[in-house]
Amino acid sequence: MRQSLCKNFIQYFCCIKNGDCQQRLDGIVLDLKIAAGTGGQAxxxxxxxxxxxxxxxxxGKYRPGYKMTVRAVAEDLGVSSTPARDAINRLTSEGALVYAGPKTVIVPVLGEQDLKELTTIRIALEGLASEKAAPFGSEQHVELLDEIQGRINAALDAGNYGEALWHNKEFHFHVYEMAGLPHLVAMIESLWLRVGPSLYNLYPEFAQERYGVRNHQMAMEALAERDGAALRAAFENDIRDGYRLLRLAARRSARA
Incomplete structure (x- = not known):
């Protein structure tokens, strides 16, 4: 079983490198089901x-307001109702989902105040992580980020905003994880769990203006120079630019 699980994780990291993360998520649950056997399978x-x-x-695959049931989640993931229910319960306890009925949960719609608070914390934590990552910058890191950015650009050009968001997470967290501060990265991940669905509201404006593309380019240049202050500024600007559009979207939603 250990060999099978190791193989799964090797395939996982390879797919990140090759840009096949979507396909990896579609298959990982089935792979784990086979590898787990009967003991501890649930x-x-x-x-x-x-x-x-x-x-x-x-x-950002699930948009704000998206509704789901245990049955729908189980069918989507290719598992039985028990693991699907367990996953939903854990995510509701973390505030990532909320119950809208006895059998239905929804992705929360964040208001303007929620977004403001989350953005303030993101700027502090993600700015810190990026600044701490700067001394570990290398040509290989910059090359990988450039590859990821190429996939983001291609998705934006095609109007495939879901794909752009998919790779945007890879770009950000590749830098944050370079800092070697796993507790900090875990806190940042918990923030993205809350704000991630709302990021879909950035588009199409964010793509048309190419705010993120410019900020990411600045980040790669700063990382190449191992300039912590400049790297921090690039990520903080990226968060602020996104917040301005998310705030407008929240206001439009409140008036609707």
Whole structure:
């Protein structure tokens, strides 16, 4: 079983490198089901379902207001109702989902005050992580970020905003994880779990103006120079630019 699980994780990291993360998420639960065998299968599948749903929320695959049931989640992930229910319960306890009925949960719609608070915390934590990552910058890191940005640009050009969001998370967290501060990264991930679905509201304006593209280019240049202050400024500007559009979207939603 250990060899099978190791193979799954190797495939996972390879797919990140090759830009096949969407396909990886579609298959990882089934792979874990096979690898887990009968012993501890429910717990393993519950964890896998939770991780996959969490990743989809962080990357903006589920939009604000999106409704789901245990049955729908189970069918989508290819698991039984028990691991699907476990995943939903964990995500509701974390505030990433809220119950809208006895059998239905929804992705929360964040108001302007929620977005303001989350943005303030994101600027502080993500700015810190990027600044701490700067000394570890290398040509290989910059090359990988450039590859990821190429996939973002291609998705934006095609109007595939979901795909752009998918790779945007890779770009940000590749830098944050370079800092070697796992507790800080975990806190940032918890913020993205809340704000991730709202990021879909950035488009199409964010794509048309190419705010993120410019900020990411500044980040790559700063990382190449190992300039912590400049790297921090690039990510803080990226968050602020996004917040301005998210705030407008929240105001439009409140008036509707």
């Amino acid at each position: 717990a393993s599948l519950g964890d896998a379902a939770y991780r996959e749903m969490k990743e989809r929320l962080i990357r």
